[in-house]
Amino acid sequence: RGRTVFFITHRLGTIKNADVILVMDKGSIVEQGIHEDLMQQEGLYYHLAQQQLNL
Structure with a gap:
């Protein structure tokens, strides 16, 4: 709380x-x-998630 953390990852x-x-x-x-919003947009994040998260 009260801080910003950046994660740079390929693992969604x-x-x-x-x-x-x-x-x-x-x-x-x-x-x-x-x-949730990125999944609804069905863009790059959605396609990567489909591959990685087995949705």
Whole structure:
């Protein structure tokens, strides 16, 4: 509480419960939000999650 922590990871399970998730592709932020919102958008995060989280 009261601090900012950055996780840089390829393992989406590590950040699934984060307050804000930033998704980067080729050095640019392409999506941001919470897990549920990013899944509904069906963008890059969604496709990576499908592969990693076996959804």
